[in-house]
Amino acid sequence: MIFNIISPCEKPHMPFGSGFFSNYRITLEQIIINHEKDVSKTPYVDWSETAWVEGYNPYLEVLIKNENPFDFWFDQKIPTHGDTINENINQGRFTIINHGQDYFNDDDMLSKQQNIDKLYLKPKQYIIDRVDKIYNEEIKDEIVLGVIARGSEFSHWHPQYGIFTIDDYINHIKKILKDNKEITKLFLVSENSEYINQLSKEFPNSFFIPNVFRGTDESLLHMTSYPLWPNISTKRENQNKMLGEEMIVQTKLLAKCKYLFGMHTGIFAGAILWNENIEKIFKI
DSSP states (O other): OEEEEEOOSOTTTOTTOOSHHHHHHHHHHHHHHHHHHOTTSEEEEOOTTSTTSTTOOTTTSOOOOOOOTHHHHEEOOOOOTTOEEEEOTTOSTTTSOOTTOOOTTOHHHHHHHHHHHHHHOEEOHHHHHHHHHHIIIIITTSOEEEEEOOOTTHHHHOGGGOOOOHHHHHHHHHHHHHHOTTOOEEEEEOSBHHHHHHHHHHOSSEEOOTTOOOBSSOOHHHHHHOTTHHHHOOSSTTHHHHHHHHHHHHHHHHTTSSEEEEOSOHHHHHHHHTOSSOOEEEEO
């Protein structure tokens, strides 16, 4: 079998990658190119030079390549002895997908991304089972507004998408609920524990996944100094494996909500990419 190695890292200038959906969308770009150029070459997604390698702190040490985190969460054919391997260095980075767009209003391009994504990138069954269990318990019989309340260091690094406080999110949600009285429940997603606490208190008809990694006592200085602060946290064992699984589960659930609200972020674009039920989007 002939494999094309798909890596989100721009070697040698970007040795440790970035956030989950930043890496994911770069990966998807390369897979689209692989599919359109030569489907006889099977893509093998390799995140072994990203910050998602378990226990790797890119701010302190040199990466020792010893695992591929992508295999934690996705099923794919893995090259073995005797296979032919082609390494596609820097193929397709930022040439197809504009990371500043979510493509919800571009049907053709969104459909292209979704079709290739479904064809090649398949989460492991245990993750899908977890998504289905939460969906059946919390979303199935409700009309749900999925809420992505991004805080922490995001505004520091991406002010072009707007700078918002928790009060801004609360006020926008109130307006959405006033104008869309059919909504019966909210699904809350945030990397900020205080945001979750305030939103769930303000909107009792809401739910969130407990025990998901969220910031608690990290200072804003720490988060702005180390944008990959969730990846380098030492509060849990298997942090990156769990973090990636939590990212996939929450995004898949957002994609099953009827309405979606938030600002442009990676997880916002991911929910649109994986859309199963979203009919309307509200942006703060």
